[in-house]
Amino acid sequence: MTTQTKTTWRKVKLGEIGEIITGKTPLTREPKNFGGYFPFITIPDLKDQRFILKTERTISDIGAQKMKNLKLPANAVVMSCLATVGETGITTKESFTNQQINSIICDPQSVDYRFVYYVFRRLKRRLQKYDGSVYTNISKSKFADTEIEIPSIGDQKRIADILCVFDDKIELNNKISRTLEQIAQAIFKEWFVNFKFPGHEKVKMVDSELGKIPEGWEAKSWGELESESLAGDWGDNTESTEAPRKAYILRGTDIPALQAGSKGECPIRYLSDDSLERRKLKPGDIVIEISGGSKGQPTGRSIFITQEILNRFELPLVCTSFCRSVRGNGILAPILMYLHLFRLYQTKKIWNYQLQSTGISNFQYGQFNKYERLVIPDKIIQEKIADTLYSYIEYGHLNENQKLAALRDLLLPRLMRGELRV
Structure with missing residues (x-):
């Protein structure tokens, strides 16, 4: 990696690089909506999970049919935008979220979903400033209009590859523990x-x-x-x-x-x-x-x-x-x-x-x-x-997660600001 001038990056709105979906909770008084194949992602499920492998609740086929227009594919990037802002993760299979979460189904021709995940990691503080509070509400329209800067798709993949090395090792250490x-x-x-x-x-x-x-x-x-x-x-x-x-x-x-x-x-x-x-x-x-x-x-x-x-x-x-x-x-x-x-x-x-x-x-x-x-x-x-x-x-x-996370977090802003060439 070398330092570089940020000349090849461009500003885009989130709504321009993928489809934005805001989740919904099916009627809880109808138990048949729950308990099935589809993960139902809520904010607690985003704690310490980069790839969302486990959720407290699931949606049944009946519930999924009622919310078919809100279904997320694998590799959608989700972010909590109501109550607690900024928790983020990546879906691993067809999933649904509740209304506290906005998601983006990335256009693979424009963005690498892993790069978007790391962009979301840095968006937390910015989004909170909409009303100056940690507890806020980022509507679907505000979310879609949020501007980010992205490099070429090739550079996105290379940046994501570097950051994923750290998170892959952290997750392996967690598995060993x-x-x-x-x-x-x-x-x-x-x-x-x-x-x-x-x-x-x-x-x-x-x-x-x-x-x-x-x-x-x-x-x-x-x-x-x-x-x-x-x-x-x-x-x-x-x-x-x-x-x-x-x-x-x-x-x-x-x-x-x-x-x-x-x-x-x-x-x-x-x-x-x-x-x-x-x-x-x-x-x-x-x-x-x-x-x-x-x-x-x-x-x-x-x-x-x-x-x-x-x-x-x-x-x-x-x-x-x-x-x-x-x-x-x-x-x-x-x-x-x-x-x-x-x-x-x-x-x-x-x-x-x-x-x-x-x-x-x-x-x-x-x-x-x-x-x-x-x-x-x-x-x-x-x-x-x-x-x-x-x-x-x-x-x-006794593992190296603290040092790995510190090094990743040191590189993350510099990579996302285009200060390092990869």
Whole structure:
């Protein structure tokens, strides 16, 4: 790549390089409209998905027929334009979106759809300025009239190829991280749920309140395994004598990004000296989301804090008031506590501790603390496996996504301004 003068680029409106479609939600009182082959894309589905492979809801053949004029083909580029502006993604098969999303079916003679995706990544701030707010409404006509600059189709493809290299590697790293977590979960299940640990054939099974468990093991409540459990602190937006200390604040929405190897979008806030010293996270801590779930997604997401996570931040990391940090007392290895909690979430047993109110789901931590029972292996078994499981989780956190994303985001504006020749 070399620097260049931007002489071969031209201004076009989005409506000139493809067909603009605004989505729609079929009647929800007619269940036959939902549950089928076609992805139904909403704003939450655009989080951390460049290519949209999975959506919370789908549209049936009946629903698709009613909205046939709004059907998107594969490789359409979508952007949220109502409520939250700027989330974007690329369809991978015939799909539909709700009314919060505008999409463009790109004319392949004019533009490369991957190039348009990266243009959309840069459009977010511009579109928000229509009324100066993050929460706004970009109508179909405003969206179609939005001007962008594009080079030749050949240069578009070359720019997209460069940027895709970074995102392809980030997505591969994410896949490796998920695989390592799945391996840790599989080992945990085999040893501590199915009791098929090495040498189990020689261990007698005895009765307990949880059913048959290996002799020498015992059952305890979650609360009996804690040395400390603290609600988080959202802190203040500005520095003051009462809140002079800066820290990154970990929210439930940041958990997937941290597990995938980045810093997420954790904001910097100001805390009191006492709050920061009490709440700053350390390796081995577990953070649990206790508020903010929805009808379809329970609270209870969790993350195991490793040194690799903390190394990404130049300031202390504290969880928000909608989360809770837990520190074990040594009876059960913290990694085993985390994997038990993670398994509850994956198997949806976490729903047993949800309290739904005004559309928001809250995690009943007090009930969980008292009634959730865990099997406690003897120390020899714990020592045999805890370090191995910890290494799987830590290695999953140890990837280069943060550096890759930073380099991609450094190149993106220069490539899109035509400052680099490709």
